[in-house]
Amino acid sequence: MSFNVTILGSGAAVPTLKRGTTSQLVTCNQRTILIDCGEGTQIQMRKFKVKFQNIQVILISHLHGDHVFGLPGLISTMQLLGRQDPLKIIGPKGIKEFLLNQFKLSGLYNGFPLEFTELETNAKQIVFEDKCLEIHTFPLKHRIQTQGYRINEKPGKRRLDVEAFEASGASRSYIQKLIAGDDIMDNEGRIVKSEDVTFPPKPIKSYAFCSDTAYLPELIDSLKDVDLLYHEATFLDKESERAVETFHSTAKQAATIALKSNAKRLILGHFSARYKSMENHQLEAESIFERVYIPTDGEIFHV
Template sequence: MSFTVTILGSGAAVPTLSRGTTSQFVNCQQRSILIDCGEGTQIQMRKFKVKFQGLQVILISHLHGDHIFGLAGLISTMQLLGRKEAITIVGPIGIKEFLLNQFKISGYYNGFPIEFHELAPNTEAMVYEDKCIEIKTFPLSHRIPTQGYRINEKPGKRGLDKEAFDETGISTSYIQKLISGEDVIDNEGTIVKSEDVTFPPKPTKSYAFCSDTAYHPPIINAIKGVNLLYHEATFLDKESERASETFHSTAKQAATIALKSEAKRLILGHFSARYKTMELHKEEAEAIFEKVFIPEDGEVFNV
């Protein structure tokens, strides 16, 4: 099944004509997940043909406006279009109050259930899980409590080696147990090991989202070995002092985190509007880490 990331907004602080503020749509094992919801996110979703009525989970990294100002509008539109299904919103303490106060003041009525999962500062935990995926959160280093997220596929069932299975002569009724990894004993006492008649499941994949944050090596364990890493790169290295003051990262620092975490590929983002081109961001990062991508809004990445 597909595991993709659509970059809805890759800019920092304020939207521009070429880059919206932070938001991403993740489709993993037919689960629809939104990460952050900057101003105009629902417009970006329409523009890039992302169906927001199917959203099941919204992950909010922190409560700065460029990551949440689109949330009330998106939820309102969902209601106006007749949504009935519940949605889960995960984010730092305050996200519930932020959203419900807007609805209260504006006279909005929430026509479908919202299940809030508020995170205390510095939380490291599982925040969502079903039979196919799991989502974990971990703390970043920013001016206010901020969380990163890692989305992991769960291992699927093993594949049946039909030729090897046929040689056992046992009933096909044992197949489900065998591909689930269980050894079986047939009615005649014959032991058949799962690994002898099945193939290993396909390798699982993972995606990690790290924005906004200063250079923060403690996150390395939480994102170890991810197939695709998104890490903010607000500034170039020559603005490293400014990055430190504002608890943001440079392209060089993002690449260093990718290298140390043994990520397979790196997407940079959260670019300051002061930069008209991101060529130097890419050059700085590639000097440290090989597979670096500078996204355009609307670009889709296969995990």
């Protein structure tokens, strides 16, 4: 099944002509998840041919404007386009009040259900789960309550080894039990072990999103062995003091987190508008961690 991340916006607080503010679209096993929704996100969606109405879950990292100001407009557009399906919105405490006040003051009638999950604390927890995936949240270190998110596929069923199964002589009526991992006893009293006639499930994949945060070694446990990691890299190393003051990270610090977490690949983002080129971000991060990517808005990464 597909597991893709589309970078809708990779800039920091100030949008530019090249980079929008933070927003990403994750598609995982027929689930569509929007992470953050900075100003202009729906324009980016139109530009990159993303279907608004496919979004089932929205994850908000924190309530700073460059991560949330696009959300009222997006929901308004969904309504105007006739959406009827419920929309799950998960974020820090205050996200519900933020949105409902916008709707009240603007006179916007919300014509479809909004299902809010407000995170009262920064504690690590599972915030969404279905038969295909789990979404975990974990605390980041920023000026206000800020959440990171990790999306994990759930293990699938085992895969039938047709040749071994046929050699076992078992009835085809047992296939579903065997690929579910269960051993069976056939009509003649013979034990057929699942592991003898099936292959293991395909390896599960995972994606983690670390929004605005100071360098935080405590993240390593939540990010362990992640296949694809996004970590903010607002500044270069020479502005490390500024990073500390504003609770942001440098490219080197992001790469250090990736290395210590044993991440497979690293996407940098949330670049300050002061930088005209990201070449030095790439070089600084690659001095610590090899597989570093500087995204362009609209770029798709396969997990």
